[in-house]
Amino acid sequence: MDYTRSTEKKKNTGIDSSSKPLKCPECQSASVVDDITRGESVCGGCGLVLSDHRIDTGAEWRAFSAEESDARSRVGAPVRYTIHDKGLSTVIDWRDRDISGRKLSPNRRSEIYRLRRWQIRSRVHSSMDRNLAQAMSELERLSSQLGIPGPTRELAALLYRKAIVRKLVRGRSIEAMVAATLYAACRIRQKPRPLDEVADSSRVDRKKLGQCYRLLLRSLSIKIPLSSPIDYISRFASELTLSSPVQLRTVEILRQSKTMGLTIGRDPLGLAAAAIYIASIMLDERRTQREIAEVARVTEVTVRNRYKEIVKKLGIDSMNLG
DNA sequence: AAGACGAAAGTGGTTGA
DNA sequence: TCAACAACTTTCGTCTT
Numbered sequence: 370m371d372y373t374r375s376t377e378k379k380k381n382t383g384i385d386s387s388s389k390p391l392k393c394p395e396c397q398s399a400s401v402v403d404d405i406t407r408g409e410s411v412c413g414g415c416g417l418v419l420s421d422h423r424i425d426t427g428a429e430w431r432a433f434s435a436e437e438s439d440a441r442s443r444v445g446a447p448v449r450y451t452i453h454d455k456g457l458s459t460v461i462d463w464r465d466r467d468i469s470g471r472k473l474s475p476n477r478r479s480e481i482y483r484l485r486r487w488q489i490r491s492r493v494h495s496s497m498d499r500n501l502a503q504a505m506s507e508l509e510r511l512s513s514q515l516g517i518p519g520p521t522r523e524l525a526a527l528l529y530r531k532a533i534v535r536k537l538v539r540g541r542s543i544e545a546m547v548a549a550t551l552y553a554a555c556r557i558r559q560k561p562r563p564l565d566e567v568a569d570s571s572r573v574d575r576k577k578l579g580q581c582y583r584l585l586l587r588s589l590s591i592k593i594p595l596s597s598p599i600d601y602i603s604r605f606a607s608e609l610t611l612s613s614p615v616q617l618r619t620v621e622i623l624r625q626s627k628t629m630g631l632t633i634g635r636d637p638l639g640l641a642a643a644a645i646y647i648a649s650i651m652l653d654e655r656r657t658q659r660e661i662a663e664v665a666r667v668t669e670v671t672v673r674n675r676y677k678e679i680v681k682k683l684g685i686d687s688m689n690l691g
Numbered sequence: 692a693a694g695a696c697g698a699a700a701g702t703g704g705t706t707g708a
Numbered sequence: 709t710c711a712a713c714a715a716c717t718t719t720c721g722t723c724t725t
Contacts, residue, residue, distance in 0.1 A: 576703090636716070657694060668717055673696070695724070702717070708710090 428582060450526035451508060453501040500543060500638055507571075508545045514570045515562060517551065525554035528585065541581060545573040549581035553593065560604075561596045563638055563666045598623050598632070598641035601665070605645055608664045609656050618638050618648035622679065629682045635675065639667045643675030647685065 434440035448455050465473050465481065475483060505526060512522045528550040532538055538546050548571040555562050564582075568575045586593060599620055606616045622644040626632055632640055642665035649656045658669040664670070679685070 433716080579704095600712060634715075639716080659694080669695085670697085674716090677696095693725090696722080698720090698722105700718085702715105704713105704715095706711100706713080708712105 450523045450530060451505055453498060453505045459641045500533060500538060501530070504533075504538075504543050504547050507544055508551065511547060511567075511571050512551055515551070515567065517555065517562075521554045521558050521560065522551075524557060525551040528553055528589070528591075531589050532585060537584060537588055542573065544571055545577045546585075547571070548573045548578050549585050552578065552582055553585055553591065556593050556596055557602050559590070559594060561600050561637075565666050586665070596637050598637040598644065601638065601641040602645060605641060605661070605664050609645070609649075609660060611649060611654055611656070612643070613650070615645070615652050615654055617650045618652060620645045622647055622683070625683050626679050631678055631682055636667065636671065637677045638665045639671040641665055642667055642672045643679055646672055646676050647679060651685075 427442070432441055444576070465478055467473060478571045508522060508525060508529065511517075512525065515527075525547075529547060532546055532550065548567050552562065552564060552567045555567075556589075564575060564578060568578045571578075573581075585591070602616055602619050602623075619641075623632075623640065626640065626644065642661045645665075646656065646658060648662050649661075658672045662669045
């Protein structure tokens, strides 16, 4: 048996420049550097500290050779929350062959049969596990339908586990709870999906979903950043095939609107839609109100109202709108 | 003819007594 | 629990491009 692990032999220099091409929101410089030893992300351009409480995911031990590194590593396969037993279980193959492909001896074979039977029994041994197994497959279905990335699914799965432990699922439908955790996970990751969109993809109505979501927040006391219209624009813009200058202009419009107090109490979706509408006209990539309203899941009227308000308050006159 | 506009009535959710 | 309320939707007739 070969237990060799693909151990990364990257030296921990403290500065990890290979991490990701992050852009600084202030100066748009791409030279953002992760300083792992200090747990900060710093913009190389303007020195802005982007986040100052990153978690150092590196090991707390040091190793001076590959063997030492292997010996100290406590890592196996990653724990996966989307698999109902966290992917930790041993799986007994259904074939009556050993690893080199030989047939098993009769004795061994009956032993394996017994083990297999027990595995099947134990895998879904309690009601909680049965629930989880069902929930995870629903989560898988729902998130692939919505195109939710893996890490967010994992977060949703983790939330669901917490919900189960707190007995929040009892008396509620698994589907509704799964949808709620997924919705919450998206918002935590600042990639919110409209509630309607999630509701449509699952067989849960909006109201139930909203209730479960609120229950989730209260019971698990999760703090979720207020959803900002800005979080929606990249997705909407790509659905409308708008260029990135339009996106930047949209963000600018939204920032200004916020300082003018136009955003309080307003549906972020409507605001995002209106800002995109204005930006698209300004930069001569006009989209109709209906097109935008459709992707933002609001009505044309709302787009219109928001856009009128913004134009009026920000002093964007018809000259600028071309 | 399509898109934009605005008025008016209806809807679902929040708030405060 | 209920009414008041703000935001949003639906619907529809009219104006603009």
